[in-house]
Amino acid sequence: MRPVLFALLIAGTPLAAQNVSREEGLAAWERIYAVASHPRCTNCHVGAQEEPMWEGLSYGRGTAHGIGVKADESRIGAESMPCRTCHVTAAGRETPAHAPAQIDDAWRLPPVELDWLGESSAALCAQLRDPERNDGHEITDLVDHLTSSPFVAWGFAPGGGRSTPPGSPVEMARDVALWGGAGAPCK
Numbered sequence: 001m002r003p004v005l006f007a008l009l010i011a012g013t014p015l016a017a018q019n020v021s022r023e024e025g026l027a028a029w030e031r032i033y034a035v036a037s038h039p040r041c042t043n044c045h046v047g048a049q050e051e052p053m054w055e056g057l058s059y060g061r062g063t064a065h066g067i068g069v070k071a072d073e074s075r076i077g078a079e080s081m082p083c084r085t086c087h088v089t090a091a092g093r094e095t096p097a098h099a100p101a102q103i104d105d106a107w108r109l110p111p112v113e114l115d116w117l118g119e120s121s122a123a124l125c126a127q128l129r130d131p132e133r134n135d136g137h138e139i140t141d142l143v144d145h146l147t148s149s150p151f152v153a154w155g156f157a158p159g160g161g162r163s164t165p166p167g168s169p170v171e172m173a174r175d176v177a178l179w180g181g182a183g184a185p186c187k
């Protein structure tokens with residue numbers, strides 16, 4: 001990312017005038033990876049497989065979504081059983097443990113390119129900084145998405161006793177901006 005863009009992203013913070021070192025960039029990446037590899041994110045960011053995951057919900061590692069649910073090419077299960085059959089679009093509804101999550105957007109899987117499930121830190125780092133392997137996204141898009149997406153907001157505050165990734169959407173956006181400001185370093 002160009003330094004000017006980076007300065008704009010974190011304008012108003014004491015960091016705006018500083019250069020971000022490679023070490024700071026790598027430390028920010030470690031925090032980003034701790035979130036991006038958490039089941040609240042990877043249960044949807046499953047790549048080309050049809051089944052969403054049910055990891056981190058007491059069923060054990062490697063457990064796919066029950067009830068034979070498939071996202072299909074539409075990613076919303078339109079060809080078989082639509083996600084909205086159970087994951088109703090509703091604002092501000094915190095669902096109890098083991099009930100289908102509800103947010104103010106159509107519950108669905110991301111495009112297959114945004115495949116994070118089971119990725120190592122190095123592999124995901126290389127993927128996220130490359131728009132060609134990242135559904136065309138620049139780092140600035142990622143920063144915007146983190147603070148505006150209802151999926152991300154839900155992931156950090158899913159309620160019902162579900163485990164959460166460390167930090168918050170704002171902290172993650174700040175880390176992505178830091179990482180980008182350091183030239184998106186990978187180990």
Ligand code: HEC
Binds near residue numbers: 043108110165
């Ligand atoms: C319910 C499924 C779901 C969950 C859970 C989810 N995402 Fe996503 N994510 C999506 C979809 C769908 C997209 C594609 C963009 C869109 O349609 O909003 C996406 C796209 C993204 C992108 C790409 C940004 C862009 O420019 O499109 C990022 C970054 C992202 N998600 C981060 C996260 C993080 C971090 C978490 C966990 C805290 C998370 N997501 C959890 C569904 C999900």
Ligand code: HEC
Binds near residue numbers: 043082
């Ligand atoms: C027949 C009802 C039903 C349908 C249809 C359904 N789900 Fe679910 N889903 C559930 C239930 C129930 C849970 C909660 C499981 C638990 O927490 O024990 C769940 C949980 C999830 C989770 C895990 C969320 C977390 O807490 O990490 C994801 C991801 C998910 N569903 C994605 C989808 C997607 C994508 C579709 C459509 C392709 C879909 N679901 C269709 C019932 C459904």
